[in-house]
Amino acid sequence: MSALTTDEQRAIDAARGFAATHVRPNVQAWEHGHGDSRSVLPEAARAGMLGLEVPVEHGGQGLSFGCKWRVAEILAAADFGVAMSVINTHNVANHLARKAAPEVVRQYLPALLSGRRTGCTALTEPGAGSDFSAIATQARKVGDAWLIDGQKAWIVNATHADVMVVYAQTEPGAGARGIAAFVVDGTRDGFVRDPRSDSGAARAADAGGFQLRAYRAQAHELLHAPGQAFKAALTSINGARIYVAAMCCGMVAECLRVAREYGATRHTFGKSLHEHQGWRWSLADAAIDLEAARLLLDAAAARIDSGSDAQTAAAQAKVFATRMAGRHIAALLHAMGAQGLREHHPFLRHLAAAQVATLVDGSTEMLLERIAKDLRKL
Ligand SMILES: Cc1cc2nc3c(=O)[nH]c(=O)nc-3n(C[C@H](O)[C@H](O)[C@H](O)COP(=O)(O)OP(=O)(O)OC[C@H]3O[C@@H](n4cnc5c(N)ncnc54)[C@H](O)[C@@H]3O)c2cc1C
Structure with missing residues (x-):
């Protein structure tokens, strides 16, 4: 097994502490629909879990992927759903820190790192899962901005997340070549959350869906241009x-x-x-x-x-x-x-x-x- 630094070992100990104190005692209640696994995300943030790979200059820990998978292993031993939830918010924070425009980073990153806002990454749709290039969510350029329409399903954290990385087709019929990615804000007009979780399996992953109805993304909210996403x-x-x-x-x-x-x-x-x-x-x-x-x-x-x-x-x-x-x-x-x-x-x-x-x-x-x-x- 690859060696870990002292900081990485500390992060792994913190993951053990978080799992023992905040996940294991609550997991049965969450399974029965009592309480909300989302409520432990600020605790995950305090334990450093939401900033593991996020660069230090952006307020994260800048740790290796070798550390991240060990943290994932520890969290999932307690509960796979919580592990997915924590890691998916972490991933959005890391993705924005590395690829988003500076104004997007300023607006969302501190809230994601503190667990005040949660994140998700949305590729899958009711009509397209394995065949990612067949997604039907459409983004149309209108002046400098983009209008996005479509529906996503089976997305970890979607029952509560409000910072989404959303993949959409910009050129119907173009397949992979036309797909772009946008940062979508779940508190803005045009975002409609499905009220229910998609499944009780891995309940704490809070998998669900949402619709975008003439959702307006600004030019700087384009995360990956068509052809790169x-x-x-x-x-x-x-x-x-x-x-x-x-x-x-x-x-x-x-x-x-x-x-x-x-x-x-x-x-x-x-x-x-x-x-x-x-x-x-x-x-x-x-x-x-x-x-x-x-x-x-x-x-x-x-x-x-x-x-x-x-x-x-x-x-x-x-x-x-x-x-x-x-x-x-x-x-x-x-x-x-x-x-x-x-x-x-x-x-x-x-x-x-x-x-x-x-x-x-x-x-x-x-x-x-x-x-x-x-x-x-x-
Ligand atoms: C709890 C949960 C959380 C999820 N979280 C996310 C998320 O955060 N973000 C996101 O974008 N997606 C997420 N997904 C969606 C997941 O990525 C899809 O379920 C997966 O891509 C498969 O798509 P599908 O379910 O539509 O199955 P389909 O694509 O409809 O496939 C059905 C079955 O056919 C098989 N199959 C399909 N095509 C072929 C082929 N060519 N040859 C042989 N077999 C084939 C598949 O393997 C599968 O067994 C989540 C799913 C679940 C269950």
């Missing part, structure tokens, strides 16, 4: 695939921890569960694949930190880790007997989240296509 999205998505893989590792590690502890206290046929070979092998299998997934994602993350091409490595890490999570969380749930179904345990919540992980930031099939494309080149 598609490429920019595909580049940044490699990092997302790696931290989703890390989140899967976090969830499996947590289920393994709970099953190990339970196996020492539960007795059948006069022995602890650990003393039954058939039982303990399911834990050993999970431990092997968890280690393999971590090695794959560490190698992929090292490519991001060194600026090398991470496309294939990220795809491999995500496919392996998401499959590993689906298989082993189900097996570890089984190893708990009926006890695994109790709500205070993470198994059912993490199992649903592992399914979400197979879709977000590139579904398994899209990633297999990516890997297969490289194999054809050889």
Whole structure:
């Protein structure tokens, strides 16, 4: 595993503290619709989670991607939805700090870094998911400004976020070539939020949708020009695939921890569960694949930190880790007997989240296509 600096180790300890104090005690209440996971985002900000990779000159910590994926792993062990929520607001802050016009940075960055405002990145629409180039949200140039119309769905944080990075088509029929990205302010006219969350799976991710109806974006709110946005999205998505893989590792590690502890206290046929070979092998299998997934994602993350091409490595890490999570969380749930179904345990919540992980930031099939494309080149 790649080495961490003292500051990075401190950030990781802060993530552990945040998860233990603000996430684990609340997660069951959120699952039942009591309280609001969004309320812990200011705490995430105080723990430095919203500025991890944001450059120091912009008020962030300027830490490496290797630190970010470890934070993602720790947060997801407590709850995948919270991990996605925190990381997605962080990503918008980092994206704006690096790419937005100075007036956009001044207007939104301090609020995002403090958790007063939350962010999301919106590619997906009701009619276009895997096929990103088919998005129908349209942006028309009117003088210096842009008028945007369309609908987004399945967007992390969309039930509360009000600083959005929105991808839209500027030239119908042009596909990837015509796609641009805009900073959209959810408090302005023309923004209409869908009232309900899209799903109870990974509830704290607060996935939802919104419509833009003749929403007016100013010229300086164009984040990526037509022809550049598609490429920019595909580049940044490699990092997302790696931290989703890390989140899967976090969830499996947590289920393994709970099953190990339970196996020492539960007795059948006069022995602890650990003393039954058939039982303990399911834990050993999970431990092997968890280690393999971590090695794959560490190698992929090292490519991001060194600026090398991470496309294939990220795809491999995500496919392996998401499959590993689906298989082993189900097996570890089984190893708990009926006890695994109790709500205070993470198994059912993490199992649903592992399914979400197979879709977000590139579904398994899209990633297999990516890997297969490289194999054809050889
Ligand atoms: C909880 C949650 C949070 C999300 N957050 C965000 C977010 O923050 N921002 C955002 O933009 N999106 C987000 N998404 C959307 C996610 O990126 C999409 O779900 C994903 O891209 C797949 O799109 P789809 O669901 O429309 O499935 P489709 O594209 O309709 O595909 C349906 C199925 O067919 C498969 N398939 C499609 N095409 C092919 C093919 N050519 N060959 C083989 N199989 C194929 C897919 O893999 C999938 O299994 C989120 C989704 C979820 C569930």
